[in-house]
Amino acid sequence: MAVQTVAATPDQTDVPAFGPAAALSCRECGTRFPLSPVFACQECFGPLEVAYDLPLGDPEGLRKKIEAGPTSIWRYAPLLPVPADVTDKPNLHPGWTKLVKADNLARELGITGGLHVKDDSGNPTHSFKDRVVAIALEAARTFGLTTLSCSSTGNLAGAVGAAAARAGFRSCVFIPHDLEQGKVVMAAVYGGELVGIEGSYDDVNRFCSELIGDPVGEGWGFVNVNLRPYYGEGSKTLAYEICEQLGWRIPDNLVIPIASGSQLTKIDKGLQELIKLGLVEDKPYKIYGAQAEGCSPVSAAYKAGHDVVRPVKPDTIAKSLAIGNPADGPYVLDITRRTGGAVEDVDDEQIVDAIKLLARTEGIFAETAGGVTVGVLKKLIETGQLDPAAETVVLNTGDGLKTLDAVAPTTGPTAIIRPTLDAFREAGLA
């Protein structure tokens, strides 16, 4: 069947516009398509992902090149669908966030094999979304798209707004109308258009999918719709960074939040690529998925032994994970089962407790998604699903300042006193 697409514009500087990327490939049926702004397979509706001609054969040279690169995701440009001169173009240069050795939290949870928190709140707009948007932005530039857009649970809207502002794109982003104020303000401040949709995230997503098929959407790059194959690749950089920061080693366990499931599947793809490239030892690892109980369609499917995910209507404080119809849910099930991991969920109270636990033990203030991963890690240990003697990395994908509402009702001053020593003593604080 003929593929009606916009072909990649030849690059005037002879730098391949998509670096080592060779084609788009359907994850379901394997049909390949030219690199273009399409996201679903014409044959089976399956998701398209980027296929590469990876630089095999010289792992030591590649490792040195990466280590000499910039302290951002662009150190991995040879493994991403971006041009080699990507650092010369205006973008937010995200990534290379801290991998925090979390000995206090490990002690609290009874983990003896080592625990790290990959703290992605350190990105330019304080969530991991800057990684994926940076890749989508480069694709939008190459395809000649002029408006950057997305359906968002909040973090992505801010990341798109900021990236568009830096790169000189128009932005118009769509969110559920009832998001946390911190995310709404952060999405709006960059000056693009921010549209609240009366409905859930899944309603927003449906609207965006229809908009991109309408003439109104011509020239638009929806980072997580028609640019989704490129966008998703940004999450591979989490895998690359974790391994490099551990000394080019894959940890035994990774605990990853699930919204659409894209991040988890791409982290697995990144690990597999590192093995194939010879940059890390080929060893077993377990991937665990974390959801909020109020939006746990993948966890429910995992526990029921199903291969498909039945959509749900979300009801949780973890709004950044509140996707009731997760596009990559089936692949999350495949990966967690293949690696011997699991998918688990925690309720809202456990999420808040976990946010406070991480803050109290490691000085990291996570947004609700980080509460979900830390809460699930605790539950996995308590239920014997995760070996505490193994080395674990848990992800915090966003900043707690964006979801103050989650902890504000149970967090505040220890005491309010007059400015006297007597009052201090009377309050029992001496």
Next chain:
Amino acid sequence: MSASVRIPTILRTYTGGQAEVPAEGGTLAEVIESLENNHAGISARVLDDTGKLRRFVNVYVNDDDVRFSDGLATAVPDGASVSIIPAVAGG
């Protein structure tokens, strides 16, 4: 009974580029059969080999996801709007 079906970009090769086409039927299954009669080949793109909706296809009758109702047996009222949308967006 008649419905209006919104066609996603990747299926418009079957509808001569039309983004919206009419179809007959009282259930979603009948609407898809009607689509196939007028646009041969389209049902194989939407349904798998066993005749079920493909797992990466979302179908809405008016504003309701058919997976929350009766799937292919979902009733399609006269004048309804049916949307076929790739499911691999978002996140």
